[in-house]
Amino acid sequence: MTGAHPLRSKRRRSALRTAAFLSPWLIGFAVFFLYPLLSTVYFSFTRYDGFRQPAFNGLDNWSYVFTDYPLFWPAMRNTLWLVLVMVTCRVAFGLGIGLLITKIKTGTGVFRTLFYLPYLAPPVAATLAFVFLLNPGTGPVNTLLDAVGLPTPGWFTDADWSKPALTALALWGVGDLMVIFMAALLDVPKEQYEAAELDGAGAWARFRHITLPNISPIIMFAVVTGVIQAMQYYAQPLVAGKVAAGVIGGSGQQFEPGYPDKSTLTLPQLVYNLGFQRFDYGTACVVALVLFALSMAFTALLMRRRGGLIGAGE
Amino acid sequence: MSSAHTGRRSSRAVLHWVGVHSLGVAAALFFVLPFVFLLLTSLMGDRQALTRDLWPDTWEWGNYAKVWHTPGFLTWWRNTLLYAGLGTLLTVVSSVPVAYALAKFRFRGRRLALLLVIAMMMLPPQVVVIPMYLFWAKQLDLSGTLWPLIVPMAFGDAFSIFLLRQFLLTIPDEYLDAARVDGCGEVRTLLRVVLPMARPGIAAVALFQFFCAWNDYFGPQIYASDNPAAWTLSYGLESFKGAHHTNWNLTMAATVLVMAPVIVLFFFAQKAFVEGVTLTGVKG
Numbered sequence: 001m002t003g004a005h006p007l008r009s010k011r012r013r014s015a016l017r018t019a020a021f022l023s024p025w026l027i028g029f030a031v032f033f034l035y036p037l038l039s040t041v042y043f044s045f046t047r048y049d050g051f052r053q054p055a056f057n058g059l060d061n062w063s064y065v066f067t068d069y070p071l072f073w074p075a076m077r078n079t080l081w082l083v084l085v086m087v088t089c090r091v092a093f094g095l096g097i098g099l100l101i102t103k104i105k106t107g108t109g110v111f112r113t114l115f116y117l118p119y120l121a122p123p124v125a126a127t128l129a130f131v132f133l134l135n136p137g138t139g140p141v142n143t144l145l146d147a148v149g150l151p152t153p154g155w156f157t158d159a160d161w162s163k164p165a166l167t168a169l170a171l172w173g174v175g176d177l178m179v180i181f182m183a184a185l186l187d188v189p190k191e192q193y194e195a196a197e198l199d200g201a202g203a204w205a206r207f208r209h210i211t212l213p214n215i216s217p218i219i220m221f222a223v224v225t226g227v228i229q230a231m232q233y234y235a236q237p238l239v240a241g242k243v244a245a246g247v248i249g250g251s252g253q254q255f256e257p258g259y260p261d262k263s264t265l266t267l268p269q270l271v272y273n274l275g276f277q278r279f280d281y282g283t284a285c286v287v288a289l290v291l292f293a294l295s296m297a298f299t300a301l302l303m304r305r306r307g308g309l310i311g312a313g314e
Numbered sequence: 315m316s317s318a319h320t321g322r323r324s325s326r327a328v329l330h331w332v333g334v335h336s337l338g339v340a341a342a343l344f345f346v347l348p349f350v351f352l353l354l355t356s357l358m359g360d361r362q363a364l365t366r367d368l369w370p371d372t373w374e375w376g377n378y379a380k381v382w383h384t385p386g387f388l389t390w391w392r393n394t395l396l397y398a399g400l401g402t403l404l405t406v407v408s409s410v411p412v413a414y415a416l417a418k419f420r421f422r423g424r425r426l427a428l429l430l431v432i433a434m435m436m437l438p439p440q441v442v443v444i445p446m447y448l449f450w451a452k453q454l455d456l457s458g459t460l461w462p463l464i465v466p467m468a469f470g471d472a473f474s475i476f477l478l479r480q481f482l483l484t485i486p487d488e489y490l491d492a493a494r495v496d497g498c499g500e501v502r503t504l505l506r507v508v509l510p511m512a513r514p515g516i517a518a519v520a521l522f523q524f525f526c527a528w529n530d531y532f533g534p535q536i537y538a539s540d541n542p543a544a545w546t547l548s549y550g551l552e553s554f555k556g557a558h559h560t561n562w563n564l565t566m567a568a569t570v571l572v573m574a575p576v577i578v579l580f581f582f583a584q585k586a587f588v589e590g591v592t593l594t595g596v597k598g
Contacts, residue, residue, distance in 0.1 A: 032446070143366045
């Protein structure tokens with residue numbers, strides 16, 4: 001009997017084998033992704049404080065977030081600012097440093113290490129360091145700026161300068177992009193440059209007509225992953241705001257988030273503020289879903305067949 | 315004629331060399347100076363750290379001992395090592411077979427599975443944190459411990475799976491076929507043939523995972539914040555600044571102590587790191 005369907009039993013064996021290899025992730029996907037995601041959707045339609053049973057309240061949380069919650073639109077605007085300005089600066093600077101490192105002929109290893117190291121600095125530590133460095137009164141940066149007669153901004157204590165200060169911090173950690181761009185730049189076929197040089201193309205023309213088209217998939221990758229990182233931007237703006245405001249860290253501290261004047265507030269901070277400081281889990285879930293919709297939209301860009309993460313072979 | 319020509323070319327080359335390298339030095343200053351100021355301030359006396367001085371009058375090496383002996387600091391250190399060490403081990407063990415199946419098995423739904431892995435990788439942790447917190451804290455009563463941070467890592471990490479899959483794609487199928495012809499089952503093929511070849515990829519994933527846990531702020535804030543005995547370095551560091559409100563020298567010394575292991579580990583494993591970063595972006 002068993003010999004009658006050797007093909008079918010072989011197929012079943014191979015399906016079982018595949019399932020066995022995938023099983024850690026299948027369980028993880030169900031328990032740490034699917035179940036909480038569906039719960040988040042459910043809670044978003046309820047009034048829920050974590051103690052009493054969730055009570056269905058329709059679209060109340062949703063309309064509260066979009067019309068009455070005073071922190072939502074500032075956080076949304078800040079997130080969009082970071083997406084536009086911080087990501088653009090990071091990609092441009094990362095590409096610049098990547099180009100520079102491919103041109104450096106002496107001590108390349110040393111330069112590469114120096115450019116890469118800040119990327120590894122733990123975000124909280126790097127943020128603390130930058131709040132100190134950019135401290136308006138006594139920080140070394142303003143001391144240096146003052147010494148050469150330049151204006152000394154208030155950085156993390158000035159609502160107009162806090163996001164540029166965060167951008168400077170993000171540029172300091174550009175090492176990951178440098179490595180990616182460097183690898184892409186070294187992959188550009190040398191013959192194309194030689195041919196262009198014979199035709200008398202200058203440096204800018206070579207960059208514009210050979211380098212850029214060759215590395216455009218990587219630029220696209222850097223932009224989209226940068227956008228997703230900006231959506232998730234959490235520890236740096238939170239810690240910068242708290243430390244600059246002089247809030248004592250630790251458990252259960254109530255504080256007005258986004259110091260100064262909501263300028264360092266981002267969407268992920270709202271989930272924490274609503275859920276874990278105001279115990280309004282239902283409303284926190286609305287913000288979580290807004291965040292979900294935005295990041296999935298950008299992820300879809302990443303997963304396109306052309307220039308996407310999966311590659312043409314799939 | 316020809317010597318004048320080479321002369322002009324070589325002088326242009328020298329100019330180019332000088333230009334590129336001065337730009338390089340300027341950029342290097344931007345990346346290095348923060349570290350330098352950090353170190354200098356960490357060695358100042360309490361009083362001097364509040365002034366605009368850049369150079370320490372006296373070298374207070376004792377600041378580091380003071381930070382090291384701050385109550386809690388060693389506990390945070392131990393917790394972070396436990397979270398990062400155990401978490402990394404669990405991630406690697408659970409992610410390798412998944413990545414192997416995604417890279418080398420042919421099955422229906424493979425593309426969908428890969429898309430879901432990428433979607434999970436891009437998911438901000440805040441999206442699912444409310445139900446996850448309620449699950450760990452209310453149903454299992456494990457808030458204030460490291461378990462909610464460590465246990466999920468035993469179920470495959472999306473980023474590690476993706477990175478490993480990219481790496482395993484570069485291993486030619488012929489090696490696997492040869493092993494199978496010799497009568498190896500898939501488990502033996504994975505352990506005996508694939509794992510030894512995948513060592514650089516595994517090293518990269520392990521390092522990323524280690525630093526991810528080392529640097530994590532959100533996880534410990536959610537699950538460990540009400541119990542200082544379960545704090546990690548990243549979370550404790552911020553409260554450290556709160557407790558030593560005006561002492562920038564001590565705060566910077568603590569910051570150096572939190573950064574140091576990351577930087578030391580980097581010097582031991584530079585290649586694995588750079589390879590890992592490259593894999594995420596370039597080889598598709």
